[in-house]
Amino acid sequence: MSHNKSPNVINVEEVFGNPRDADLVLEGKDGFGVSWAWPKELGAGLMTRVKLRSGLALGLADFKIAQDISLGYEQMSMPITFSFCAYRHHPYFIYCTDAKKQLCVAGTNHGSLTYRPEWNGEFHYPHKVPVRQLSICITPELLGMLLSGLQGRIPGEIDALATGTTDISFEQTFTTNPMVNRTVHQIFDCTYNGTLKRFYYEAKALELITYAIDRIIGDENSNHNYEKLSPSDVERVNKAREILLGNLEKPPSLLELSKQVGTNKNKLNRDFQIAFGASVFELLRTSRLEEARTLIESGQFSVTQAAFEVGYAHAGNFTRAFRNHFGSHPKDHMSTTVC
Known part of the structure; x- marks a missing residue:
């Protein structure tokens, strides 16, 4: 790389x-x-x-x-x-x-x-x-x-x-x-x-x-010997990652994303696992939660507002995912300046 x-x-x-x-x-x-x-x-x-x-x-x-x-x-x-x-x-x-x-x-x-x-x-x-x-x-x-x-x-x-x-x-x-x-x-x-x-x-x-x-x-x-990604594969997964991170609220589907970067969904998922140690969906979920945490800690967003901002339609689902990922409740990260 x-x-x-x-x-x-x-x-x-x-x-x-x-x-x-x-x-x-x-x-x-x-x-x-x-x-x-x-x-x-x-x-x-x-x-x-x-x-x-x-x-x-x-x-x-x-x-x-x-x-x-x-x-x-x-x-x-x-x-x-x-x-x-x-x-x-x-x-x-x-x-x-x-x-x-x-x-x-x-x-x-x-x-x-x-x-x-x-x-x-x-x-x-x-x-x-x-x-x-x-x-x-x-x-x-x-x-x-x-x-x-x-x-x-x-x-x-x-x-x-x-x-x-x-x-x-x-x-x-x-x-x-x-x-x-x-x-x-x-x-x-x-x-x-x-x-x-x-x-x-x-x-x-x-x-x-x-x-x-x-x-x-x-x-x-292990008997697995994962092949290294080619330069074109590296460029492709990085482009796909940038698309995801730029559209956390309304990301493209895996099929749409793979078409945008010129590959098929199975190969894109496999290449993500090699490059990032996570599937496309796992990377998207983690990035959403990390962005939401940043928003909450900024003091400008409530928990519900941050959840909606990164694409969660239901605050309950967001809270469960947040606790599973960070080991803490999103409210624990709220600033006292949030209105």
Whole structure:
């Protein structure tokens, strides 16, 4: 999958200071975590780093930027990291500056396990697209302890990560499901404080690591070898996605959508599963719910108004779908400024 890099590259230290200060031993003033706010001229939201225990930390990115930018990183080491995206079906891109090539693409319904002992490059984020990205950083020692008993079942590359016997960059992506997305949102929406918050974060982080390892083992032992999409297929599914996201209230049927992008409905659904880890209908449903949440949190829409705005005719159906996806009631996200 190709993508043109944004010319607006900003060094991450100019925005948030030295990211290497936020390693696995980082502690804020309260001994729990520290946050960085996006400069107002670039966007709104926070980047937060939380130490859970020795060898385990969370990175929480919850923001929306006002312009297409790439955050550039100079030579640095990136620890073993499990990453999950919980907002939007718009991918983000990671580039290796030296090789001038795209390393990976991730987005909603995708997660990844990565390790880059020596790396410099860019993270590209699209403008005006809400981002909720969770990173779980773990040391080889703790990962090895968690994986004890799974010898012979896990891929050799991951075993090497857990034993600390590799200095080779590694990346593996996997698809997620609504349960994982709900868990990620629950971490961001946690209302506990202090020690209870740390307990909650750690329990959810271990739950997500468990899911990721299970998915990776399943993919490794599976006989399925999904073909990669051709450039024309990639262009087609991206065009179809844009059509859906631009018509959430009154989207075309699957048959109409497939005709608009020049394919048949079965192939379009299959290609969506490969590209986004979701069917056309699943992507539409998730995008509607995420847009509705954004509208509700804006303070300009009631729950019923937001439901109608994204195409739900019955507020009851919307509320059930919202709770299943986010694990919370839509009213919990209402601003007090809603009339």
